[in-house]
Amino acid sequence: MAEPLPDLIEELVSDTSSDDPAAILTTLAGQDDVYIATLLESLPVERRLAIWEGIPRDRKLDVLVEMRSDPREILIDRTPHNEWAAIFSDIEAEDLLELLDSLPNRLVDVAYAELDAQQQVFFREATQFGDAEVGHWVSHELLVLPLNAKVREGLRLIRRNVPSHCDTIFLVNRSGQFSAAVRLTRVFGAPEHLPLVELTEENIPTLKGRDETTSSSLQVQRSGYASLPVVDDSNKLLGRLDITSASELINEFYERQVMASAGMDEDEDLFSPVAKSAKNRALWLGINLLTAFLASWFIGRFEATLQQVVALAVLMPVVASMGGIAGSQTLTLIVRGLALGQVTSANFRALMIKELKVGGVNGVIWALVIGIVAYFWFSDVVLGMVICLAILFNIVAAAVAGVFLPVILDKMKIDPALSGSVILTTVTDIVGFVAFLGLGTLFLL
């Protein structure tokens, strides 16, 4: 049984004697590749490199394949050039595709040269698709037979070797076009002379090489099959997308969403070098700074008012943050709906109306609560009424922005998970400040 990862990290980080490659080897020998990859990602860079050196060369490729790009690139960077031929000695097209973004060009050439002719074809085929397309992630370990094959040939094929997560034989015609699939379990027990065609599955979904990875992966996940066939535009069988790859692609999709909400990408390394990490995050801080200055500029328009009614300055954060929270709730719901294909132009209007109503209800409730608190705090009825109106207005505006923004960004092919929240908060900040200070100028001066 695998030692729980946290325990092992603890051991390796605290016990300096385990810098000794032999000791590490013993500890890690029984673990799977993902375990080792996760461990390496969890270690500070120097310790990570020390352990990386201790991993046998014939496992290094498999471990690299399982790592995220950022932590992986550090290891690739520090691996002596003369080791690569050994590391790549058993490389296949799928491994190289997985590593593609992390390898410098000269290493891609070294790896490509190690592929056999068939794998080179697979590699070139896959690189014709972008990494957001299914064709890029196709597996070539298949059970394929001609359309006229019999159960006998099916059994022979199965006895020889069944790849993992493969529960169907694909039947292709003479031009290599996908025709049908037969479940392995239907092949056992069937009479040997029966044509496989008589056992085919009805309605097995086929994926196109150009299909988008997340929706295709969800299709694999819910299909009940261990993998689905992937074909090109002329229906030629390219390979299959199996449920493990599908699940990994879905995991990546979600990680991208989670990390994007803070302006980072899913490959961010826990222990990336400080310079790199600071640079990755600086852009997001910079964009945010522009929006913050924009909000400040609007506040600056009301300097005279603020000077006379300091209570407005004290309460500004309340107005801004209630709008920000209400808006981000709507935004999050709509972004998820868009990602799952549930939000479309057809139900957009109905969604807008519902979110407006929710915003209205919460707007009224919280506007009253805040108005009353402000009244008692500053003993000023008009101030209470001003903040009450500003909050109501901002929460309703937040609902509108929360529905419209992601849909518009999506239409502009901008990921709403990434930029949605920063734009939304800018809108709610500015609307909130202007409404609050504007009303204050009208009624309190």
Add this chain to the structure above:
Amino acid sequence: MAEPLPDLIEELVSDTSSDDPAAILTTLAGQDDVYIATLLESLPVERRLAIWEGIPRDRKLDVLVEMRSDPREILIDRTPHNEWAAIFSDIEAEDLLELLDSLPNRLVDVAYAELDAQQQVFFREATQFGDAEVGHWVSHELLVLPLNAKVREGLRLIRRNVPSHCDTIFLVNRSGQFSAAVRLTRVFGAPEHLPLVELTEENIPTLKGRDETTSSSLQVQRSGYASLPVVDDSNKLLGRLDITSASELINEFYERQVMASAGMDEDEDLFSPVAKSAKNRALWLGINLLTAFLASWFIGRFEATLQQVVALAVLMPVVASMGGIAGSQTLTLIVRGLALGQVTSANFRALMIKELKVGGVNGVIWALVIGIVAYFWFSDVVLGMVICLAILFNIVAAAVAGVFLPVILDKMKIDPALSGSVILTTVTDIVGFVAFLGLGTLFLL
């Protein structure tokens, strides 16, 4: 082939004639359950109910099982009581477990009565585990043989029926304890009289009923097996966790994270009734309001300063938001690391140092930029220096909070994905305002 979901939603929402159940039935008959479930979730409530009525009774259960709790509960609520016996007629323990949270008690009783004796045992067994434990989600469609079985018996079992996503036969001893697993592919082609024990897999991981679902699901996903055995504390075989269930559990984990960041749960319905939706979100707005008032209270301590230097009020949002963004970047990274088991007490210190350095670098850069902008904007050197120091201080504090907060919350068994961001922003708001206005009071009055 399935019509793309958005097109169908478009059609159903815009074309009122499709209220006719017969037309809907024709459109949906060829679609799988997840497709229909997703479609129902995408429709406004009245339209959703109209279509729900048109779905044949024998499919209703399967569709319900695939839906999220919130949208599902609306349908359950509006289904006439006399329909339930028919809907539940083929129910199994797993379906009932999936629906458990959504069904009123009286319907749980109706459904339980429809389970056969064996399924009732499975149901009671599973409910002894919480829904964050693997034991709750175990599948009972298994291939099981006694430890002394031969290949012949294995082949007989396989020919009878192989459940989907099942690639191993489990061998158990006389007390029903799990002993070993044999891959189906090793059974074909092996001599009929060979004991299965000689073909067993080495090192197949077993899951415990009490194991946490997300980490166990990741283990299934990376195991290379279509499912892993699940045992109880005395090693008795409870069932298996297959890769589809594992993937769904992982999807739910990620959705929980995404939705939690806005204070919602993953079952939130796109079209839940306004009252329910407003109520769900009100709590989060209320918590946030308390923190906003807290920040206001701190600002209020500096009323006298604000009155004299209005520029401070104008620039407050800049200080707060830079801290908030920097902190949420660190927080997001650490929360993900915790969820994946990569952040532990062992590497905590190293992480803290790295995040402090990143915060220091970005803090210095942005503090200078903002200081210079503020100087030119308000032609005030001291103001520039004050905001410069406040920004630096707040970004560094944000890094500390971003690392400590999630780890502390995690230790307290509070989900850091849910409460982390609201606490973090409170910290960065207050630290930012106090540092900025405090320094302003010291140097600008």
